[in-house]
Amino acid sequence: MFVRIAVFDPLPVYRHGIMTILREAGLSGDAPDDVFAWMDGDHPRLVVLSLLGGDDWERLGRLCRTYDDVLVVALLPDDAVTTHVRALAAGAVAAVPRDVQPSAVRAAVEAVIAGRTLLPIDVLRGLTTPGAVTPPEAVPPSPRELGWLRELSTGATVADVADRAGYSERMMFRLLRELYTRMRAGNRTEALLLARERGWL
Template identity: 35%
Template sequence: MPVEIAVMDPLPMFAEGVVHALATAHMAAEAPADLLGWANSRESAVVVMTVAAPHHWEPIHRLVAGGHRVVVLLDDENGPLGAHAVRAGARAVLSRAATGGTLLRTIEAVLDGQVLMPVAVAAGIAAATTGAAGGTLTTDQVSWLEALAAGGTVAQLAERVGYSERAMFRLLQDVYRRMGAANRLQAIMKAQQQGLLRTVDPSAAR
């Protein structure tokens, strides 16, 4: 049985164009109005999804948890959102401006069990991993603490890095636990003591 494919994009005409391009390659694709409802009625499918706003990340987590293979389309696939997509469980990251042929080859590779991402994204993920302080925090996580230490809010941080506020809160709670900190202020103070942060005033994060 051929794999089913869903396409989600803020612009209906764009989604319909992708569906048509895949149909010409004999792939069963559609642009459902209720993406999660569509996915919940299927055991395993491929979802080609444009991420254009922070609230688009939550469906990706749910789709991945449901066993679906997600191909994320981004306006700038080489930027930090590309790495976020991979960490969220996307099987591939692709430019929204990619050709139909490139998308087709990407989907075929994903169906073959591969994970595809731009070289810049892979390099960024590797640098974050090897740059983790004492193997505990990634460079991204350190930058989150720096933003909070400078007085930024979780909502502002979430908007900057491309997560929903709720997802950002969960990620930060994980950081605090890994540091053995009970809250944001303790985490910032511990990070300062370990020399992870640039000079900041922890009182700004109260």
């Protein structure tokens, strides 16, 4: 089966390294500057995506919400069970720390292409055992998301925010809902109160 592969990381040398690992396994990949512009066509798509900050986590969520058939292998900033679980809950189908050996990255990508995933046992337990993983702390919004919250706090409607951001109103509702979830807020009011309490606004 032919699968288009993209590698997305802010460091060119790291992208080059991942692409070299894939080539050695007989796979080819692209290193697009804009992963969303790359996501066209009918072939199955796999994205190897580094998660280093709030914008990266937002990118993961948006990718998986917008393209329900995309396969994402997340490259994590650490090997904590909570970080693995968070990436998988956001839509990734596999996750490995960024500092693993090349063979582990290759194995994760090859497994996903074959329709499987490789998970550490502790991560599997964290996914399947209620209360096994302490919920992560509220994630600070990205600068763009803070802009949305500021607009909402001054009385703008979701339609207003969507129009200025270039999204449909429906998509903006989805993005805001995902933001509230990451902030550990149940709704817009709770999110705005939390943002003020934490000094984000």
